[in-house]
Amino acid sequence: MPDILICENIHGAAVEVLSLQFEVSFLPDLWKDSVELSKRIGDYRALIVRNQTQVTAALLAAGSKLVVVGRAGVGLDNVDVAAATRAGILITFTPDQNAVSVAELAMGLMLSLARMIPAANQDTKNGNWNRQMFVGMELYGKTIGIVGAGKIGYLTARRAQAFGMKVLAYDPFISRDSILLSELNAELVSLDELLARADIVSCHLPATPGTVGMFNAERFEKMKPTATFVNTSRGEVVVESDLLGALESGQIAGAAMDVRSKEPPQAGGLERLPNLILTPHVGAFTQEAQDRVTRAICEDVARVLDGKPAQNAVNKLSN
């Protein structure tokens, strides 16, 4: 009898180890066909997903033998945790394992915007030597506004501080004695103040009813015309048409987006903007982060199937 279904591209040594103990079906494209996934899920005790499978109440209901769903990543916007709890299915995830990689990408995007690295690369490869076209900006001495001061926000702030940046943070869920503020000498401010003062706004928010659409025209208007905006968190927090407007009108100077409101995105105008850098949701895509994430999720799923408590359970089940 099969035990575990992996319906996205999650592989590596940890999956091989898991396969020694359990019968694992590796169907990396199955997430694309929700009907077929629903048909098959009833055979399995565990499901392992990344962020593309929609783990809906209906899918969980079809998983009549499901005991655990492992989310290889940190965002839970694709998993109906409440429905899982009602169905007695444990959700486990990897809260910290890719945080360094995402923070490093955020820094890379900030540097890319400040020094126009993608445009300079393309122009030079086109045979030009236009040094005067690429007079950039230092990060040193600038102010970064961290929106969402969880683990990734914290790690980004630490790296920004190493560049000599002043750190502002907005997060309604952290207190003034949090480690971010004390260790990094960061200033906790309102969102309006952060937007008004930051030279770079770096977004580290989950997609929740309170954050979806947060970066709209009104918010971009509050930023300095010289400021840039970086989003390595969730695409849904940005109203993309409003970002397009803010970049076209010069309301803000530039932006970098690793995530989109719909992934993969439809062409909608953003891709033709010279002051916007786009990457395909690769914040967590380093070998190191993928190894850590895969190991953690495989170990946790194995633990639950063995009747042991999970290390990183998201929900609490009443027995």
Ligand code: MLT
């Ligand atoms: C995450 O939520 O961990 C990242 O966005 C990466 C992913 O979903 O694969």
